[in-house]
Amino acid sequence: MVRYSKLPFRLLARDYGVDITYTPMIPAHEFIRSSIARDSDFTTCPLERQPTSSDGRQHALIAQFASSEPTEFARAAELIGPWVDGVDLNCGCPQSWAMKEGIGCSLMSSPSLVAEMVRAARSRLSPEQSVSVKIRIHKDLDQTIRWVKEVEAAGMTFITVHGRLRSQRSSTAPDYAAIKELRKHISVPLVANGDAYILAGVHRIAELTDADGVMAARGILENPTLFAGYYITPAEAVRRFLGEMTARMDGMGKRERRRLMECRDLVELIDYVEEKWGLDEGRVELDDVGG
Numbered sequence: 001m002v003r004y005s006k007l008p009f010r011l012l013a014r015d016y017g018v019d020i021t022y023t024p025m026i027p028a029h030e031f032i033r034s035s036i037a038r039d040s041d042f043t044t045c046p047l048e049r050q051p052t053s054s055d056g057r058q059h060a061l062i063a064q065f066a067s068s069e070p071t072e073f074a075r076a077a078e079l080i081g082p083w084v085d086g087v088d089l090n091c092g093c094p095q096s097w098a099m100k101e102g103i104g105c106s107l108m109s110s111p112s113l114v115a116e117m118v119r120a121a122r123s124r125l126s127p128e129q130s131v132s133v134k135i136r137i138h139k140d141l142d143q144t145i146r147w148v149k150e151v152e153a154a155g156m157t158f159i160t161v162h163g164r165l166r167s168q169r170s171s172t173a174p175d176y177a178a179i180k181e182l183r184k185h186i187s188v189p190l191v192a193n194g195d196a197y198i199l200a201g202v203h204r205i206a207e208l209t210d211a212d213g214v215m216a217a218r219g220i221l222e223n224p225t226l227f228a229g230y231y232i233t234p235a236e237a238v239r240r241f242l243g244e245m246t247a248r249m250d251g252m253g254k255r256e257r258r259r260l261m262e263c264r265d266l267v268e269l270i271d272y273v274e275e276k277w278g279l280d281e282g283r284v285e286l287d288d289v290g291g
Contacts, residue, residue: 086130
């Protein structure tokens with residue numbers, strides 16, 4: 001998720017049933033050339049890869065990169081390797097800027113190049129670390145099957161499949177049947193992606209696709225607690241994330257942050273925000289940026 005799945009958000013999701021978290025999609029060419037870009041694009045802490053104290057669940061962190069050059073992708077994997085459990089190559093971003101730069105979905109027409117990139121990254125990481133790929137499907141599913149088989153043979157650890165074509169937007173339902181058919185032709189684990197918004201929906205996607213896991217993107221942005229079974233985001237999660245967001249704001253010392261954390265429900269939280277900053281003003285600012 002470009003720009004969104006930064007450390008505070010990943011830590012929040014980690015405590016609500018998520019097993020694997022991904023960084024935002026990072027341009028590999030900038031990451032390997034600039035320490036400023038590296039510091040901006042990636043931060044972590046030991047906590048996010050440790051078991052959850054409440055239930056002992058293991059957690060993994062995957063760094064997702066955008067790249068179209070094997071040496072570049074391999075170098076990025078090497079640089080970030082000490083702090084992650086694996087790297088992922090995004091071959092599923094359909095945005096026009098990505099297509100123009102030869103990354104994202106444009107790589108769906110270049111399986112040999114992607115296979116070379118997987119081999120290059122694989123050579124820079126330990127055997128315990130994963131090298132995965134995220135894709136969309138072709139209109140001709142046989143083309144997707146051939147694509148995946150070639151990349152799998154290069155050492156791909158697992159694959160995430162978004163059940164839409166490059167040209168399809170979120171208003172089109174994902175093709176779960178296509179993911180299920182693809183599952184029959186590969187031996188590595190498969191993660192299904194597309195329209196996971198509630199836990200019941202996650203279970204349904206897993207059943208319809210025979211996938212080994214389910215990924216949420218837009219759904220988890222709306223509700224980072226969905227994998228824990230919450231239908232809507234509880235006030236506690238909002239309060240925790242607001243605590244992170246307000247850490248550097250003027251007037252938010254320890255006393256004010258304590259007041260924020262003492263809000264017992266969403267009503268009290270809204271009252272606090274309105275008293276502190278003015279709710280109407282906040283709405284105007286959101287409108288101004290197209291929120």
